[in-house]
Amino acid sequence: VTSTPPRRRGRPPRGQDEGRPGARERIVEAARKEFAERGYDKASIRGMAKRAGVDPALVHHYLGTKEQVFEIAIESAFAPLAGEPETIMAQGVADVGERLTRFIFGVWENPATREPLLAIVRSAVNNDIAAAVFRKLVVRQVIRKIAVEVGGPDPELRAELAAAQLVGTAMLRYVIKAEPLASADPEVLIRRLAPVVQHHLTGGAPRAS
Amino acid sequence: VTSTPPRRRGRPPRGQDEGRPGARERIVEAARKEFAERGYDKASIRGMAKRAGVDPALVHHYLGTKEQVFEIAIESAFAPLAGEPETIMAQGVADVGERLTRFIFGVWENPATREPLLAIVRSAVNNDIAAAVFRKLVVRQVIRKIAVEVGGPDPELRAELAAAQLVGTAMLRYVIKAEPLASADPEVLIRRLAPVVQHHLTGGAPRAS
Numbered sequence: 407v408t409s410t411p412p413r414r415r416g417r418p419p420r421g422q423d424e425g426r427p428g429a430r431e432r433i434v435e436a437a438r439k440e441f442a443e444r445g446y447d448k449a450s451i452r453g454m455a456k457r458a459g460v461d462p463a464l465v466h467h468y469l470g471t472k473e474q475v476f477e478i479a480i481e482s483a484f485a486p487l488a489g490e491p492e493t494i495m496a497q498g499v500a501d502v503g504e505r506l507t508r509f510i511f512g513v514w515e516n517p518a519t520r521e522p523l524l525a526i527v528r529s530a531v532n533n534d535i536a537a538a539v540f541r542k543l544v545v546r547q548v549i550r551k552i553a554v555e556v557g558g559p560d561p562e563l564r565a566e567l568a569a570a571q572l573v574g575t576a577m578l579r580y581v582i583k584a585e586p587l588a589s590a591d592p593e594v595l596i597r598r599l600a601p602v603v604q605h606h607l608t609g610g611a612p613r614a615s
Numbered sequence: 616v617t618s619t620p621p622r623r624r625g626r627p628p629r630g631q632d633e634g635r636p637g638a639r640e641r642i643v644e645a646a647r648k649e650f651a652e653r654g655y656d657k658a659s660i661r662g663m664a665k666r667a668g669v670d671p672a673l674v675h676h677y678l679g680t681k682e683q684v685f686e687i688a689i690e691s692a693f694a695p696l697a698g699e700p701e702t703i704m705a706q707g708v709a710d711v712g713e714r715l716t717r718f719i720f721g722v723w724e725n726p727a728t729r730e731p732l733l734a735i736v737r738s739a740v741n742n743d744i745a746a747a748v749f750r751k752l753v754v755r756q757v758i759r760k761i762a763v764e765v766g767g768p769d770p771e772l773r774a775e776l777a778a779a780q781l782v783g784t785a786m787l788r789y790v791i792k793a794e795p796l797a798s799a800d801p802e803v804l805i806r807r808l809a810p811v812v813q814h815h816l817t818g819g820a821p822r823a824s
Contacts, residue, residue: 531741532737537791562794566796567784567804571783574779574781578779584753598772605814
C-alpha cells in the first residue's frame with residue numbers, strides 16, 4: 407500500500423507521470439479496486455485517482471471514459487487467464503467438459519479471482535453498460551474460442567449453454583449460497599457437471615454421474 | 616394510480632385503516648413496486664408508504680421490518696406459481712425435465728413475472744439479506760419440493776444443479792444478453808435444456824439434442 411500524496415490542483419502533471427514506468431499500471435490497479443469495492447454505478451474516476459495518488463484527469467488521459475476504464479480493469483483482472491480457453495480446447499474435445507469445468511472451478515474457488523469476478527457480476531446485473539462490457543469479454547474471450555474448436559451446428563449456442571450450467575452453479579453456490587450446493591466438495595460438483603458441459607459442447611450423452 | 620394524501624404526523628391512523636379491507640394488500644403491492652424499481656438497498660419503508668398512500672408506521676404494523684417486508688413482497692409476487700413445482704412433480708419423473716424447463720421458461724418469457732424476478736436477482740446479488748430471503752424461498756418452495764419427489768441419493772443437490780442450468784441460462788439470456796442465446800427461440804432452448812435437467816434430476820443419460 408502506497409501513501410496518497412497531497413492532492414494536486416490544476417493541470418495534471420502529465421510530463422511528470424506520463425513517462426514514469428508503472429503509472430498506468432498503478433491506475434489500472436486502483437480502478438480494479440474501486441470497481442470491486444463500489445460496483446460500476448458507485449465507482450468514480452475521482453475515487454480511482456485518489457487510490458492511485460494521481461489527478462483524476464490522468465485517469466481519463468490513460469484509460470478514457472468510465473466505460474473504457476471498466477473494460478480495461480476487467481480485462482486486466484483476467485489477463486492471466488486469457489489464454490486458458492485456447493489451451494483447454496487445444497487438447498482436443500475428448501474430456502473437454504471436465505477440463506473446462508475444472509478450470510472454471512479453479513477460478514471461482516480462488517478468492518483472488520472470485521472477488522473481481524463477483525464484482526463484475528454485481529455490476530453487470532445492475533448496470534447495462536457494465537453488462538455490455540461483460541458480455542463482450544465473455545463472448546469474445548471465452549465463448550468464441552470454445553465454439554471455434556467445437557464446430558458442428560450452433561457451436562456458439564452450445565458453448566453458451568455449457569457456460570450457463572457453470573454460471574448458474576456459481577450463482578447458487580457463491581452468491582445465493584443455497585445448500586447443499588454451497589458447501590459441496592468441488593470434486594463432487596466437477597464430477598456431476600463435466601458430463602453436462604461435455605454434452606452441450608459435443609452433443610454426446612453424458613456419462614452417468 | 617391513487618393520489619397520495621397529505622402526510623399525516625404522529626400516531627398512525629390504525630383505527631381508521633386497520634379494519635379496511637385491502638389495506639394490507641395495497642401496502643404489499645406498493646412494497647413490491649418499491650423493491651422492483653429501487654432494489655433492496657435503495658427501497659425504503661417511506662417510499663412504500665407513499666406509494667400506498669399510508670403512514671410509514673402502518674407498513675411496519677402490517678408487514679414488520681424491511682427484511683420481512685421483502686420476504687412478504689416476493690412471496691406474494693410468486694404466490695400464483697407456488698403450487699407449480701408440486702403439480703409438475705406429481706405427473707411423475709418421466710419427462711419431468713421438459714415440464715420443469717417449460718414452466719421456468721414460461722415464467723421468464725412473461726414480462727409480468729420476469730420483471731419482479733429480475734428485481735429479486737438484482738437485490739440478491741447486491742445484498743446479503745436479500746440473498747438470504749431469496750435462498751430461503753428458492754430452497755423451500757422449489758428445490759425441496761422437487762427433491763422430495765425425485766428421491767435417490769443427494770436429491771437436493773441434484774435439484775440445485777438442475778436449477779443452476781436454468782438460472783445460468785436466464786442470466787446469460789436476460790441479464791447479460793449474450794448472443795446467440797439472447798435471441799434463440801425458447802423452443803430450441805427447451806429442447807436442448809430439458810435432457811440436461813432430466814439428467815440431473817434422475818441421473819439418466821439425456822437424449823441427444
